[in-house]
Amino acid sequence: MSTEGESAGSQVEGQVDSRVGDRDEPGRAARAGSSWASLRRLGPYLPLRPIGWRLIAAVLSALLATLCGLGIPLVTQRIVDGPIATGDLAALSWLIGGVLALGVGEAGLFYARRRLVSRPASVVEANMRADLYRHLQGLPIAFHDRWQSGQLLSRAVNDLATVRRFLAFALIYLVVNSLALLAGLGVLFALSPLLGLVVLACSTPLVVISYVFETRFKTVARLAQDQDGDLTTTVEESVLGIRVLKAFGRGPELVRRYLVQARQLRGTELRKVRIIAFLWAALVALPELAIAGQLAVGGFAVAGGTLTVGTLVAAVTITSYLVWPMGSIGWLLSETNQAATACDRYWEARDAERTIVDPPRPVALPEPVRGHVRFEGVRFGYPGADREVLRGIDLELRPGETVALVGATGSGKTTLTMLVPRLADVTGGRITVDGVDVRDLRLADLRRVVATAFEEPVLFSASVTENVALGAPGISDDQVHQALRVARADEFVAELPWGAATRIGEQGLSLSGGQRQRLALARAVAGQPAVLVLDDPLSALDVHTEAEVEAALRRVLRGVTALVVAHRPSTVQLADRVAVLVDGRIAAIGTHRDLLATNAAYRHLLATDLSPAELSPAGPSPTELSPAGSGENLETTEVAAQ
Ligand SMILES: Nc1ncnc2c1ncn2[C@@H]1O[C@H](COP(=O)(O)OP(=O)(O)OP(=O)(O)O)[C@@H](O)[C@H]1O
Numbered sequence: 001m002s003t004e005g006e007s008a009g010s011q012v013e014g015q016v017d018s019r020v021g022d023r024d025e026p027g028r029a030a031r032a033g034s035s036w037a038s039l040r041r042l043g044p045y046l047p048l049r050p051i052g053w054r055l056i057a058a059v060l061s062a063l064l065a066t067l068c069g070l071g072i073p074l075v076t077q078r079i080v081d082g083p084i085a086t087g088d089l090a091a092l093s094w095l096i097g098g099v100l101a102l103g104v105g106e107a108g109l110f111y112a113r114r115r116l117v118s119r120p121a122s123v124v125e126a127n128m129r130a131d132l133y134r135h136l137q138g139l140p141i142a143f144h145d146r147w148q149s150g151q152l153l154s155r156a157v158n159d160l161a162t163v164r165r166f167l168a169f170a171l172i173y174l175v176v177n178s179l180a181l182l183a184g185l186g187v188l189f190a191l192s193p194l195l196g197l198v199v200l201a202c203s204t205p206l207v208v209i210s211y212v213f214e215t216r217f218k219t220v221a222r223l224a225q226d227q228d229g230d231l232t233t234t235v236e237e238s239v240l241g242i243r244v245l246k247a248f249g250r251g252p253e254l255v256r257r258y259l260v261q262a263r264q265l266r267g268t269e270l271r272k273v274r275i276i277a278f279l280w281a282a283l284v285a286l287p288e289l290a291i292a293g294q295l296a297v298g299g300f301a302v303a304g305g306t307l308t309v310g311t312l313v314a315a316v317t318i319t320s321y322l323v324w325p326m327g328s329i330g331w332l333l334s335e336t337n338q339a340a341t342a343c344d345r346y347w348e349a350r351d352a353e354r355t356i357v358d359p360p361r362p363v364a365l366p367e368p369v370r371g372h373v374r375f376e377g378v379r380f381g382y383p384g385a386d387r388e389v390l391r392g393i394d395l396e397l398r399p400g401e402t403v404a405l406v407g408a409t410g411s412g413k414t415t416l417t418m419l420v421p422r423l424a425d426v427t428g429g430r431i432t433v434d435g436v437d438v439r440d441l442r443l444a445d446l447r448r449v450v451a452t453a454f455e456e457p458v459l460f461s462a463s464v465t466e467n468v469a470l471g472a473p474g475i476s477d478d479q480v481h482q483a484l485r486v487a488r489a490d491e492f493v494a495e496l497p498w499g500a501a502t503r504i505g506e507q508g509l510s511l512s513g514g515q516r517q518r519l520a521l522a523r524a525v526a527g528q529p530a531v532l533v534l535d536d537p538l539s540a541l542d543v544h545t546e547a548e549v550e551a552a553l554r555r556v557l558r559g560v561t562a563l564v565v566a567h568r569p570s571t572v573q574l575a576d577r578v579a580v581l582v583d584g585r586i587a588a589i590g591t592h593r594d595l596l597a598t599n600a601a602y603r604h605l606l607a608t609d610l611s612p613a614e615l616s617p618a619g620p621s622p623t624e625l626s627p628a629g630s631g632e633n634l635e636t637t638e639v640a641a642q
Pocket of ligand 1: 145382383389407409410411412414415416
């Protein structure tokens with residue numbers, strides 16, 4: 001038993017589980033008193049069937065094993081005071097058989113305990129991890145902006161492993177060893193109240209030390225867990241950003257940062273070890289003191305004839321047997337503390353509110369979907385920011401129309417595009433599709449109608465086909481190829497080693513920026529959405545490729561309503577109308593040509609990118625600039641500042 005305890009103890013000492021992260025302030029504060037409530041919240045993960053009964057059976061097995069162990073000294077007493085004292089060797093074999101039976105029983109029950117407990121503990125861990133993953137998928141972008149991914153990773157992996165260890169071992173032995181201690185003291189008092197008192201006197205300081213230890217260890221354990229999260233974040237970010245770091249020669253700086261964090265973590269771990277070392281020293285010394293006290297008191301009693309030698313031997317043996325239950329209490333409490341802290345951290349992420357959810361009474365879009373999008377007095381401010389980014393956007397995208405959104409950097413263009421598929425919710429006003437507020441639609445319905453391609457084209461470690469089909473689950477290979485053709489990605493995909501079945505690696509790193517952007521475009525058009533929201537989708541393309549993708553996009557845009565964030569004149573020219581975003585409002589709206597002629601802010605915004613011919617009001621005609629547009633309907637409206 002002590003072997004198991006020691007190995008588990010050293011596992012705790014050697015374990016590296018820490019914390020960091022400046023963004024996850026909500027998870028930072030170690031909330032005293034919340035830990036036990038966090039542990040109690042494990043209840044729903046421990047239903048009686050099939051998990052609870054196994055845990056109960058494991059506790060019973062461990063308890064019976066302990067009783068078998070406690071029985072051995074009692075038989076020993078019989079042997080010493082019986083056959084050995086009287087010379088009646090006939091009874092000796094029976095008693096030795098009894099000791100053997102108890103030993104074999106103890107071993108068998110240990111085996112049963114391990115078998116019984118391993119499955120439920122790993123099932124609970126897996127279920128909690130799956131629930132966390134599911135929950136994270138449903139949390140708004142604002143949550144992920146605030147939380148470091150390393151923190152989430154460390155909660156999903158390290159903290160849940162701590163919970164598993166707690167369920168498989170600490171929980172059971174906290175119950176069993178407490179009972180064993182009570183039973184052992186009971187037997188000792190029955191054998192000799194004096195010897196029982198000696199042990200009780202030595203075990204009382206143990207409770208005090210455990211309490212002090214528990215309080216100190218809790219704080220340090222939480223700090224270590226959080227530092228572990230920070231270190232994980234640093235490692236993760238440096239792996240994901242390896243190109244930037246190499247290009248700017250910042251590798252050594254990152255290494256320094258890593259070393260500082262690793263040193264902090266090591267310091268915290270060593271503090272944990274010092275606390276544990278102190279505790280273990282006390283917990284080992286006190287039971288030894290109890291044995292010495294028993295031998296002294298018992299020795300005098302035997303000499304005085306008030307105690308038999310067998311009783312003294314039995315009492316000392318029982319006390320030796322209680323060394324593990326006594327010594328383990330503090331360590332088990334520390335494991336319990338770590339598990340409680342791990343649960344705190346787990347629930348912090350799980351309790352984050354899903355603010356973007358389906359409405360209670362969803363409305364269906366009228367069929368056929370026309371893709372008529374209206375922004376009505378839309379306002380938006382990031383949580384915690386003093387100033388709203390969008391301050392009353394009024395904009396209409398007629399069915400089939402392409403509107404380019406132009407604005408200075410940081411003016412809120414990306415923010416505006418996020419609001420249409422409800423990656424964030426407006427804080428004022430509303431956005432409608434075919435007259436229905438997007439918040440009244442089921443999220444799945446909305447995102448089937450509205451497809452998005454972001455400026456940064458994120459691809460997943462999967463085949464080209466899987467990456468494209470992400471935009472429209474269940475589409476056929478033919479439809480994937482059609483989408484690739486539209487995005488002018490079919491040619492380079494055909495040249496990949498396994499064509500569209502080629503796995504394109506983490507974040508599609510093996511592809512060029514332009515290739516990745518074209519795949520992201522293919523993904524956006526794969527589901528043939530009624531509304532396309534494109535956040536500067538041509539930014540990473542070279543001039544030649546840009547012309548190719550533009551040609552393809554023109555075809556796509558003809559059939560859909562589109563909002564396209566544009567930085568370049570070439571992208572603007574895809575649009576029927578251009579909206580100019582200034583100071584959180586639409587300052588002007590009109591054709592590219594008319595805005596050039598009438599709007600100084602617009603000219604200023606595009607000036608650096610335009611050739612003198614394009615800048616001239618007598619430049620290309622609207623029809624040349626926007627072949628998808630219906631020239632006669634185009635209008636120029638100066639929107640008065642509100
Ligand atoms: N997650 C966020 N939390 C707080 N503020 C944010 C967040 N994302 C963006 N902002 C702020 O909102 C403003 C608008 O940002 P946004 O990315 O929408 O601008 P943009 O017009 O798309 O810029 P760019 O042309 O450079 O892409 C900026 O001031 C930016 O700092």
